[in-house]
Amino acid sequence: MSTLPSPAAAPAAPHPDQAAPDKLTPLLERWRKVPGGLLPLLHEVQAAFGYVPSSTVPRIARALGLSRAEVHGVISFYHDFRSQPPAQHRLRVCQAESCQAMGSRELTAGLEQRLGCTLDQPRADGTWALESVYCLGLCAASPALMLDGQLHARVGLAQAEALIQQTEELRA
Numbered sequence: 001m002s003t004l005p006s007p008a009a010a011p012a013a014p015h016p017d018q019a020a021p022d023k024l025t026p027l028l029e030r031w032r033k034v035p036g037g038l039l040p041l042l043h044e045v046q047a048a049f050g051y052v053p054s055s056t057v058p059r060i061a062r063a064l065g066l067s068r069a070e071v072h073g074v075i076s077f078y079h080d081f082r083s084q085p086p087a088q089h090r091l092r093v094c095q096a097e098s099c100q101a102m103g104s105r106e107l108t109a110g111l112e113q114r115l116g117c118t119l120d121q122p123r124a125d126g127t128w129a130l131e132s133v134y135c136l137g138l139c140a141a142s143p144a145l146m147l148d149g150q151l152h153a154r155v156g157l158a159q160a161e162a163l164i165q166q167t168e169e170l171r172a
């Protein structure tokens with residue numbers, strides 16, 4: 001028979017305010033007194049953690065004299081801020097006009113099938129994120145995509161699938 005620990009012996013769960021690792025503190029110190037510091041602070045938080053953990057929001061709000069709702073509002077307004085850990089691989093497919101005219105919607109549909117996820121909804125296993133982007137500066141060589149920060153131009157579905165295959169083989 002197993003014994004449950006008494007309430008007094010159970011370790012206390014950390015309060016969400018305390019859950020973020022201490023690497024947040026120097027970022028808060030740098031930006032707390034800078035007018036308009038929220039955006040650069042959020043960028044630095046994302047660079048440090050890979051995303052903006054929800055546990056950091058109360059501390060950010062308190063440091064900058066804002067409400068949690070204001071901080072949440074900015075995080076959700078800007079597409080570049082993530083509230084969840086990033087996928088291992090990020091495939092961004094241009095959905096802007098020139099690439100659409102050259103088949104990026106069909107390319108995207110094929111990639112959704114290949115990766116088993118939908119656009120802007122990361123795969124549940126955290127391996128791939130298929131994301132929309134609006135112009136990668138390669139309009140003359142549409143359709144364009146970016147895989148893990150690397151630009152690729154005039155990409156058809158077969159080439160995109162080959163890039164995914166190479167990436168998966170390198171990871172294996």
Ligand code: FES
Nearest residue numbers: 094099136138139
């Ligand atoms: S429209 Fe796709 S790269 Fe510019």
